[in-house]
Amino acid sequence: MAGVLAILPQQIVFGLALGTVYGLVALGYTMVYGVLFMINFAHGEIFMIGAYVGWWVLALLLKAQVGALHPAWVVPLMLLHAMLFAGLLGVGLERFAYRPLYLRGATRLGPLISAIGASIFLQNAVMLSQGARMKVYMTSLLFPRTWRIQIAGASVSLLVIVMIVVAGLMMWGLHLLVQRTKLGRSIRAVAEDREMATIMGVNVRRVIAVTFFLGSALGGAGGVLVGLYYTQIDFFMGYSAGLKAFTAAVLGGIGNIRGAMLGGLILGLVESLAVTFMNPAYKDVVAFVILIVVLVFRPMGLLGENVAEREKV
Amino acid sequence: MLKLTDVVAHYGPIQVLKSVNLEVRAGEIVCLLGGNASGKSTTMKTILGVVRPTAGRVEFEDQRIDRLPTETIVRRGISLVPEARRIFARMTVWENLAMGAFTRQKAPAGELAADVERVYALFPRLAERQHQLGGTLSGGEQQMLAIGRALMARPRLLLMDEPSMGLAPVLVDQVFDIIQSINRLGTTILVVEQNAAVALSIASRGYVLQNGRIVVHDAARALLAADHIRRAYLGED
Numbered sequence A: 001m002a003g004v005l006a007i008l009p010q011q012i013v014f015g016l017a018l019g020t021v022y023g024l025v026a027l028g029y030t031m032v033y034g035v036l037f038m039i040n041f042a043h044g045e046i047f048m049i050g051a052y053v054g055w056w057v058l059a060l061l062l063k064a065q066v067g068a069l070h071p072a073w074v075v076p077l078m079l080l081h082a083m084l085f086a087g088l089l090g091v092g093l094e095r096f097a098y099r100p101l102y103l104r105g106a107t108r109l110g111p112l113i114s115a116i117g118a119s120i121f122l123q124n125a126v127m128l129s130q131g132a133r134m135k136v137y138m139t140s141l142l143f144p145r146t147w148r149i150q151i152a153g154a155s156v157s158l159l160v161i162v163m164i165v166v167a168g169l170m171m172w173g174l175h176l177l178v179q180r181t182k183l184g185r186s187i188r189a190v191a192e193d194r195e196m197a198t199i200m201g202v203n204v205r206r207v208i209a210v211t212f213f214l215g216s217a218l219g220g221a222g223g224v225l226v227g228l229y230y231t232q233i234d235f236f237m238g239y240s241a242g243l244k245a246f247t248a249a250v251l252g253g254i255g256n257i258r259g260a261m262l263g264g265l266i267l268g269l270v271e272s273l274a275v276t277f278m279n280p281a282y283k284d285v286v287a288f289v290i291l292i293v294v295l296v297f298r299p300m301g302l303l304g305e306n307v308a309e310r311e312k313v
Numbered sequence B: 001m002l003k004l005t006d007v008v009a010h011y012g013p014i015q016v017l018k019s020v021n022l023e024v025r026a027g028e029i030v031c032l033l034g035g036n037a038s039g040k041s042t043t044m045k046t047i048l049g050v051v052r053p054t055a056g057r058v059e060f061e062d063q064r065i066d067r068l069p070t071e072t073i074v075r076r077g078i079s080l081v082p083e084a085r086r087i088f089a090r091m092t093v094w095e096n097l098a099m100g101a102f103t104r105q106k107a108p109a110g111e112l113a114a115d116v117e118r119v120y121a122l123f124p125r126l127a128e129r130q131h132q133l134g135g136t137l138s139g140g141e142q143q144m145l146a147i148g149r150a151l152m153a154r155p156r157l158l159l160m161d162e163p164s165m166g167l168a169p170v171l172v173d174q175v176f177d178i179i180q181s182i183n184r185l186g187t188t189i190l191v192v193e194q195n196a197a198v199a200l201s202i203a204s205r206g207y208v209l210q211n212g213r214i215v216v217h218d219a220a221r222a223l224l225a226a227d228h229i230r231r232a233y234l235g236e237d
């Protein structure tokens, strides 16, 4: 028991890192749901592709032998490319896989099935173009193992702190964007009452596209952070990460932006603590137990409202 | 200023507007009457392009607008106070007003702030509650907010869909006073009302819509005096 307590602070910091990244990826699910009432099941693949783009940036830098790679500029470069690529991919998905369906007034099921199709398509596209074998992130070149700091008696690698800070800043930025800017107001208006938003002169299709861009870009950033942390990526990594982020979004209340952040944090912490106190093999089970419990007892999530009621309007 | 010619509109296969002919001249208050489900709200939405006419034409200031996107129509100077207010419940009063000015991209911030102040001057209750969420306002306050939000677009033509619905009698009079003063300041108004007597008393002309067709059209005074109108829409026998 004493051993467990000794590593507790460390596990909490890991949990926070994991949680902020889950939250980041969960935002993509929740934002898209907010404006379109659909679950973008291909979001996990967008996350995975973000990880690949980050890997490529790092690989190209290594190949070009630009000299010493300092994370202070390399990580932002990886994030920027991954976010742009993932964001545009999300917009493309919306334009070609979902919009034709929702414009034709298809039922909810149509876009959902299209999303599952897109997810399978993207997995296979990556497998065929990048190979089925995993790729290794050269994280240790950026963050030497000796870069550790002491927090509350725990020795934590600098990378973990960077993850928390990057994911935290992005969530904060998104929060400001949504709450304080005109663009954010138009996103909220579309989420609350699409027809009224139209009547105010909001171009709803544009807002939906922008929402896909933002959510996907954050997912892509999440992919880079996870890649750096686990150092191994493959074409299938979006599946379980996506399910976990989706769980986080449902836990917080799907459609609710603050809920996604909170749900991500809780899930990350619970997972990390579960590993501490239980057999690590149960780590993934924890997320799905939470998902089932939430769906049964509080389907609207922690911060969400009763979506079923709202949709009747 | 606004002219609808033989406008037809459908929801899916159902024809809701069969033939709507209606004209509003600059500076007027025109009243659109009609029973439940006769197509009054649909007419309003068709003018704004939220519902697309399947035949006929809508002209605003001598230009066809029936193929334009709603944002362009709003930008040209038409805004709507919708049926049942439809304010954004999860936005503050101030944010609702800001949404009203959404299409005024190039307006300097100072100008928008001045317009917000003008709305607050018209409805002091809104000023007191500017940081409160729209959903927490009373029905009357929500109606004031819906009107203020529409004014933020600086419309030349204001469409109002049953602005007195669900309001206490005192408030009904207040709302119509406001409509009159908005009109005096230069905004043309097309108002749909169940409260036909009050609406006709401030309007210059009125139209009666029945089953998607305009069946009567006359000066407001004549409509107020006409027996069959009184029976059908003013609740008198």
Ligand SMILES: Nc1ncnc2c1ncn2[C@@H]1O[C@H](COP(=O)(O)OP(=O)(O)O)[C@@H](O)[C@H]1O
Pocket: B011, B016, B034, B035, B036, B037, B038, B039, B040, B041, B042, B043
């Ligand atoms: N979004 C819609 N989809 C399908 N039918 C509708 C829709 N909105 C209104 N209708 C139908 O169109 C008819 C006219 O409605 P509306 O224009 O709202 O009438 P009014 O405002 O005069 O009461 C009604 O029969 C109504 O049920």
Ligand SMILES: [Mg+2]
Pocket: B040, B041, B042, B083, B161
């Ligand atoms: Mg109506």
